[in-house]
Amino acid sequence: MHRYLYFPVMLAGFLMAIGCYAATDQQPTLTTEDDLGPQIQQPIEFPHYRHAGNRNTVDLTNSDPTKGGMEINCQYCHTYARRSLTAGIPPLQKCVGCHQNIPSVRDKPRIVELFKYWDAKKAIPWKKVHDLPDFVRFNHERHIKRFIEQQGRPVQEVCGYCHGQVKEMTTARRQKPITMGWCVSCHMKEHVVVVANKDGIPEGGTPLGKQAYWYTFQKPAETKNAAGELTAKGPNDCWLCHK
């Protein structure tokens, strides 16, 4: 009996070993339970923490970059997020637009590098960090509209749902898995339906129980949670992202 099993078992083990090697070789190494993406080398080590990081509240005049940021709105540079599918990379013009008026950092190595690109009239070849497969068309606009414009949540918190604590990073690094299962884990939750629009105007679609539903393109069945509040799930239509 064992003699017959010996070869198939060895073969299966061998194939599994190859498979595991191939799998780990292709996939980015996940180092933490929060699924850190690979650290990607960018042409310029852009300090997100300096631009988007929290202000140094103790000493407002402190210009030490390690001790505070500018709290610039994410959407100031990633301006396409609120009106298109993609968040977009700002053009070089946007960097220079500010930095030509900031002489104090003009001789810092990163800024010198930045102006090299500007003088050569070349775009900076930034590399994609949150690179979804080509068949996924995640819509930034919907999420910005819902969380920031309608519910008035802080921008950095909302962006952080998917992008992690970018305000503490230099060049961005993927902190969340950004897999379909991960997306769906949020879409399958029963969220409380609330009108947070300041003018009291319900947003989108037909009102459900005198309130707007944000979530689906079809009127969902009315569901209530234990507290008696109306709840609805996110859309589960495959054709929203895959088309």
Add this chain to the structure above:
Amino acid sequence: MSVTNLLDNWAAVRHFHPIDDKPHDPYKWAMAIDLDACIGCNACAVACYAENNLPVVGREKFKHGQVMHWMRIERYWDEDGRDYPDQGFQFLPMMCQQCEAAPCETVCPVGATNHTQDGLNSQIYNRCIGSRYCSANCPFKVRYFNWYDYPTTENVWPAEMNYQLNPDVTVRGKGVMEKCTFCVQRLRAAEVTAKGEGRIVREGEVQTACQQSCPTGAISFGNLVDPESRVHKQWQAQQVDLDKDMQEKNQKEGGSDLRGYRILEELRSYPSVMYLERVRESAV
């Protein structure tokens, strides 16, 4: 599922019509095609090729039935005893009918084709394993299979031609099924814009590529739920109901002078495309 369970809960298993218990609100995308206006120019088919990244397969593969025309113009000769130059014929643009009870959906082994909430029959390319069962079960034969990896096939999209590909539509690889989507990329964009502005998509705000390019305006497309939409008015004027497998006007004595009909309605797939019959010489 046991037979007793099936019989006891028959109502839950078999709906007369899928929208009986869950009506479409606020969207149901539908189409009406006036065959009397259709001149068979194929502009719709060309527009579809351009909009949806369809590969042009060439003569050999066309002969093998591997052509990928989501929108095709079928030509029907009149059998009235006359020979070719005088013989009458009519055109029929044929594309996925976006059935409400789609036969393709029920047979997909991996759930790659589903019904969306706005009444479309979705095809998810990255989910598809290429069993081709859906195509076998489609009464309209409007599903097309990628027998080759067209993006890498010579002369399909030669160098620099790939810049004309639509970025909003996946370029399909080998081994997946595809079909007309009612230009879902346009629908979704319009729906998202409308939703952001707290309204529903207005009539005329979204067009399919075929509708847009039709020189005679034979194709109308819109939201069937919206009473202001042209397609709603046409369906109503022709007394064609979405949820009937046999329209009442057919049962009238001596037939009807209304022209609206749906293809293979009796199969109970409840297509979302209504055709307006051509007024024939013999009938006038």
